Amino acid sequence: MTKKIISKSELNSIIMSLSKEYDLYAPALGKTENSLKYIELSSDNYEFPEFQNTRIPPKDILFPRTEELFSYKNLPDGNIEIEEPQEEKKEKIIFGIRSCDARSFKLFDIFFDAGKYSDYYYFKKRNRTIFIGMACNQPFTTCFCTSVKGDPFSKEGLDIQIIDLLNETYLIIGITEKGEKILSKITIGREPSQEELNKVSELAEESKNRIKLNIELGDIKEKLDNLYESDIWESDTQKCLGCGSCTFICPTCHCFDVQDQSNAEGGKRIRIWDSCQFPMFTKEGSGHNPRNFKKQRMRQRIYHKFNFYLSNYDCIGCVGCGRCIRACPSCGDVRQTLELITQKVGGN
Amino acid sequence: MTMTAQSMTIIEQKMRETAKSLLLEKKVDMIIGYKVGTLPLRITPHFIKNQDNVSELVWNEYCDLNLVNFIPKPMLKKEDGTKEKIGLILKNSDIKSLVVLINENQVKRENIIIIAMPDMNFIDRKKIEHELGDKEIIEAEISEDEIKVTGYNFEKTFKKADLKFNMGGVKGDEKPTIYDYIIENPNPSPVDHEKYETEEFKELFEFEKKTPEEKWEYFKSELSKCTRCYACRNACPLCYCKLCFVDSNQPQWFSKETDVSENMLFHIIRGIHLAGRCVGCEACTRACPEGVNLQLINKKLRKSVKDRWNFEAGINIEEPNPLGNYKLNDPQEFIIEED
Numbered sequence: 045m046t047k048k049i050i051s052k053s054e055l056n057s058i059i060m061s062l063s064k065e066y067d068l069y070a071p072a073l074g075k076t077e078n079s080l081k082y083i084e085l086s087s088d089n090y091e092f093p094e095f096q097n098t099r100i101p102p103k104d105i106l107f108p109r110t111e112e113l114f115s116y117k118n119l120p121d122g123n124i125e126i127e128e129p130q131e132e133k134k135e136k137i138i139f140g141i142r143s144c145d146a147r148s149f150k151l152f153d154i155f156f157d158a159g160k161y162s163d164y165y166y167f168k169k170r171n172r173t174i175f176i177g178m179a180c181n182q183p184f185t186t187c188f189c190t191s192v193k194g195d196p197f198s199k200e201g202l203d204i205q206i207i208d209l210l211n212e213t214y215l216i217i218g219i220t221e222k223g224e225k226i227l228s229k230i231t232i233g234r235e236p237s238q239e240e241l242n243k244v245s246e247l248a249e250e251s252k253n254r255i256k257l258n259i260e261l262g263d264i265k266e267k268l269d270n271l272y273e274s275d276i277w278e279s280d281t282q283k284c285l286g287c288g289s290c291t292f293i294c295p296t297c298h299c300f301d302v303q304d305q306s307n308a309e310g311g312k313r314i315r316i317w318d319s320c321q322f323p324m325f326t327k328e329g330s331g332h333n334p335r336n337f338k339k340q341r342m343r344q345r346i347y348h349k350f351n352f353y354l355s356n357y358d359c360i361g362c363v364g365c366g367r368c369i370r371a372c373p374s375c376g377d378v379r380q381t382l383e384l385i386t387q388k389v390g391g392n
Numbered sequence: 393m394t395m396t397a398q399s400m401t402i403i404e405q406k407m408r409e410t411a412k413s414l415l416l417e418k419k420v421d422m423i424i425g426y427k428v429g430t431l432p433l434r435i436t437p438h439f440i441k442n443q444d445n446v447s448e449l450v451w452n453e454y455c456d457l458n459l460v461n462f463i464p465k466p467m468l469k470k471e472d473g474t475k476e477k478i479g480l481i482l483k484n485s486d487i488k489s490l491v492v493l494i495n496e497n498q499v500k501r502e503n504i505i506i507i508a509m510p511d512m513n514f515i516d517r518k519k520i521e522h523e524l525g526d527k528e529i530i531e532a533e534i535s536e537d538e539i540k541v542t543g544y545n546f547e548k549t550f551k552k553a554d555l556k557f558n559m560g561g562v563k564g565d566e567k568p569t570i571y572d573y574i575i576e577n578p579n580p581s582p583v584d585h586e587k588y589e590t591e592e593f594k595e596l597f598e599f600e601k602k603t604p605e606e607k608w609e610y611f612k613s614e615l616s617k618c619t620r621c622y623a624c625r626n627a628c629p630l631c632y633c634k635l636c637f638v639d640s641n642q643p644q645w646f647s648k649e650t651d652v653s654e655n656m657l658f659h660i661i662r663g664i665h666l667a668g669r670c671v672g673c674e675a676c677t678r679a680c681p682e683g684v685n686l687q688l689i690n691k692k693l694r695k696s697v698k699d700r701w702n703f704e705a706g707i708n709i710e711e712p713n714p715l716g717n718y719k720l721n722d723p724q725e726f727i728i729e730e731d
Contacts, residue, residue: 073525078522078523078524078525079525079526080525080526094545095526096526096527096528096544097526098526099526109619109649109650110649110650110651182544184528185528185530186431186528279439282437282439282462283436283437283438283439283462285461285623285626285627285679286626287621287622287623287625287626287627287679288621288622288623289621289623289679289681292619292621292681293681301648303644303647303648303649305647305649314647314649316648316649316650317619319621322622322639324639369430369431370431370528371681373457373623373627373678373679373681374436374437374457375429375430375431375434375435375436376436377429377430379430380430
């Protein structure tokens with residue numbers, strides 16, 4: 045496990061040199077907004093910003109909002125000629141992600157890996173991606189990663205982890221083979237002292253203690269098993285607009301729709317984000333809709349993340365980043381829902 | 393109009409008393425109002441059936457959601473077969489959208505009890521969010537003229553005057569067209585009507601000075617932020633179609649991908665569907681998670697309808713929308729020689 049100490053300017057120069065060899069995505073200001081987003085770096089003038097977490101998760105780097113699966117041309121003899129999208133040339137680096145977002149990609153891996161039916165499009169990108177995380181020193185008040193088996197300093201899902209020692213220096217740690225390969229190319233930096241290594245555990249403890257909310261979710265699956273017909277789904281959902289903002293901004297939400305678009309010359313098949321909060325999501329060809337009511341859709345969302353994922357994959361399908369709470373126009377709060385559920389005893 | 397903290401407390405108190413008596417006297421089965429949200433400067437809709445819960449209702453300058461949107465459609469029936477009566481705590485701009493709903497036969501007037509709240513300068517939280525970027529507000533201190541927000545490693549003070557937005561083109565001292573109970577400001581300050589008129593469409597006048605190329609660039613950049621989450625449509629009380637044109641797939645009118653031209657189509661068509669109906673409550677702009685400046689399109693259409701047919705939505709409960717009706721003296725300069 046390579047461990048190095050670098051300065052802030054060395055960090056920025058490492059980012060710049062990596063961005064020449066890789067398609068590097070790091071938090072930067074977009075053209076029109078005042079908020080950071082994980083975008084592909086193109087300038088030579090980058091400084092890693094100070095931030096808690098980005099409003100939008102990096103999931104669209106590996107799971108784009110709109111993705112062309114293939115396109116086709118109509119040939120004069122009535123046949124079609126299929127064209128697959130261009131092969132990705134460079135490898136990708138997603139730089140500076142927090143542990144919650146790194147964990148969300150692990151959840152994506154679990155979901156998209158369906159054995160024989162693994163998602164070719166996701167893994168094509170993901171297998172050429174290296175994750176370099178930045179440990180989280182200052183969680184938001186809405187964060188609850190520790191309640192869902194996460195941690196602000198967790199290494200899960202990362203190839204390299206960088207820790208801000210809060211004194212203008214950073215500790216880089218190589219975690220996987222992919223990560224070590226990159227670190228072997230970096231010549232700057234020095235060995236960490238024991239003091240510096242000890243500081244890491246101090247910072248990790250302080251960061252964890254900043255997360256005020258700690259809901260006991262150890263038996264959330266069992267609790268939910270008994271609450272399917274509960275009236276909490278009616279009362280908790282009245283304020284929901286069904287807008288789907290929570291699903292779009294969630295780093296673990298992965299539902300999609302596949303559509304074909306064509307004209308006289310040819311067409312393309314695209315995959316687009318969809319949301320279980322839209323009534324059309326479950327509308328069947330017959331016209332029947334098993335989730336016709338808002339409360340059924342909201343119930344499904346909670347069950348998917350806190351019950352079905354546990355049944356199917358033995359892990360919680362939420363990373364506790366709290367983005368859904370800030371995105372909700374009605375100020376809906378999943379933490380309140382979870383507290384309601386955990387406080388309910390018995391089947392009512 | 394500005395309102396002192398003292399007046400707001402009195403108003404909040406009167407609102408709670410009115411809500412309590414309505415529930416006690418069984419004049420309503422449920423009250424829909426606002427409750428404090430779990431985040432600073434946020435409120436959340438509150439649905440109460442028991443008079444003991446009225447103390448949870450709040451009234452403040454960030455009550456920006458349009459509660460008309462939460463009227464159950466269809467109205468729930470009670471055990472005796474009659475429909476539930478709902479009491480709503482509404483701002484003047486919200487009442488205007490209710491007027492349009494009643495006009496369009498989506499809601500029956502007799503099933504709604506309106507508690508009309510006085511107007512004041514509401515805070516546009518999108519302006520604060522835009523200034524702060526990703527920074528989180530941990531605490532907000534509201535004083536007479538300012539809001540001070542603090543978070544991790546920052547502190548910022550905003551002047552309320554820079555944050556206000558004029559919902560629904562409401563003048564500030566008008567009585568709403570319909571209401572059952574009205575809570576009035578105990579200390580109203582005089583309102584400059586002319587100033588309101590110019591303020592309401594000021595953004596539009598400034599925008600219209602741009603060249604077509606500049607306007608196009610602006611809309612391209614704004615609408616490329618759109619993720620087609622449809623929060624705007626869902627937050628709008630007047631978007632109630634059972635099957636929205638954008639969800640139609642036999643035929644599919646246009647693509648669901650987030651291509652900027654498809655996004656433009658969605659917003660322009662939704663705007664046209666709202667022309668003559670939109671009251672300017674800005675629920676759409678508040679709901680948008682990406683901060684797209686949606687209300688600009690609707691504002692332009694509101695002005696166009698006003699200029700052309702001298703019609704403002706949400707004022708007259710009987711008068712039909714000019715785009716859904718015709719009058720013999722409608723302007724027709726496009727086809728005949730007019731004076």
